[in-house]
Amino acid sequence: xxxxxxxxxxxxxxxxxxxxxxxxxxxxxxxxxxxxxxxxxxxxxxxxxxxxxxxxxxxxxxxxxxxxxxxxxxxxxxxxxxxxxxxxxxxxxxxxxxxxxxxxxxxxxxxxxxxxxxxxxxxxxxxxxxxxxxxxxxxxxxxxxxxxxxxxxxxxxxxxxxxxxxxxxxxxxxxxxxxxxxxxxxxxxxxxxxxxxxxxxxxxxxxxxxxxxxxxxxxxxxxxxxxxxxxxxxxxxxxxxxxxxxxxxxxxxxxxxxxx
Ligand code: CA
Numbered sequence: 001x002x003x004x005x006x007x008x009x010x011x012x013x014x015x016x017x018x019x020x021x022x023x024x025x026x027x028x029x030x031x032x033x034x035x036x037x038x039x040x041x042x043x044x045x046x047x048x049x050x051x052x053x054x055x056x057x058x059x060x061x062x063x064x065x066x067x068x069x070x071x072x073x074x075x076x077x078x079x080x081x082x083x084x085x086x087x088x089x090x091x092x093x094x095x096x097x098x099x100x101x102x103x104x105x106x107x108x109x110x111x112x113x114x115x116x117x118x119x120x121x122x123x124x125x126x127x128x129x130x131x132x133x134x135x136x137x138x139x140x141x142x143x144x145x146x147x148x149x150x151x152x153x154x155x156x157x158x159x160x161x162x163x164x165x166x167x168x169x170x171x172x173x174x175x176x177x178x179x180x181x182x183x184x185x186x187x188x189x190x191x192x193x194x195x196x197x198x199x200x201x202x203x204x205x206x207x208x209x210x211x212x213x214x215x216x217x218x219x220x221x222x223x224x225x226x227x228x229x230x231x232x233x234x235x236x237x238x239x240x241x242x243x244x245x246x247x248x249x250x251x252x253x254x255x256x257x258x259x260x
Contacts (some may be wrong), residue, residue: 002030004119005050010040010057010066011081016104020053023108027115036060041069046095049076051115052096056082056090064093071097077178079083087218094225099179100204101222117206118178152195154197156242156258158234160188169234179204180230183223187244187254196251197223227252 007029011017017033024031027051032047034040037058044052051158052070056063063080070078082090090101099118102111151163160167165181167174176184186203187195197220204223230236231244 003028005029006047007051007053008040008044008047008049008076009053010037010044010058010063010208011053011055012036013055016055016081019108020111023112024051024115027112035059035064037066040066044070044076045073049074051118052076052078053111054078054080056086056093058082064096067093067096067098075175075177077115079111091218091222091225094179094222095229096138097177097229099177114205123177153185155188155254158188160185174233176230177226177231179226180233183226184230184243187252192254192256194247194251194253198251200227200251214234227236
């Protein structure tokens with residue numbers, strides 16, 4: 001296995017496939033690839049992918065359908081690859097559980113940066129006691145008891161465990177994508193201050209999107225879709241949100257703590 005785990009490339013264009021393969025191998029993944037959607041689903045399942053790059057336009061079933069099938073058995077980090085003319089459709093498709101998307105033609109450096117950002121905040125599946133090497137972070141671990149105690153953020157019945165990267169609502173675990181988890185974490189760890197949509201794009205994308213990086217409307221729209229997914233999963237009451245409050249024209253903030 002590669003140091004970082006398994007990446008699966010689902011892409012019908014041979015040149016793009018070879019490029020993705022090279023970029024991911026160089027980053028430290030064991031890479032497998034597929035040229036059709038159905039093969040891609042099979043390979044992702046057999047190889048237990050940690051990261052998947054998924055082309056939207058495939059010869060058999062499209063990337064959205066592939067995503068739907070993959071999400072039935074995998075919580076891999078999924079990056080959709082899309083043409084400029086498909087960008088809006090793809091943003092909408094983040095509702096299907098993709099973590100991010102990249103518009104073709106993309107810069108290899110950008111893809112690598114996005115994936116590296118994701119790896120700094122790996123997720124351990126619920127019930128997984130022992131992190132795999134790919135999942136253990138750079139943070140030195142104190143004793144298990146000591147480090148775990150401060151790792152759970154609680155807010156209005158929601159508990160977010162930063163160590164296991166799990167979220168539970170009233171004790172029931174919620175299945176969140178990595179991007180959804182990161183956005184929720186960002187808002188929960190704050191003190192209720194407003195986070196702009198641009199701030200939140202940086203949370204999802206990592207340091208490649210520094211202070212001076214241009215953030216497009218599409219980038220911000222993608223964050224809105226992730227927040228919409230979170231609200232659906234949290235069953236937020238739009239009239240009276242318990243966690244995610246929209247600040248019109250700016251971004252989002254955490255709702256005030258309620259009396260128990
Ligand atoms: Ca294609």
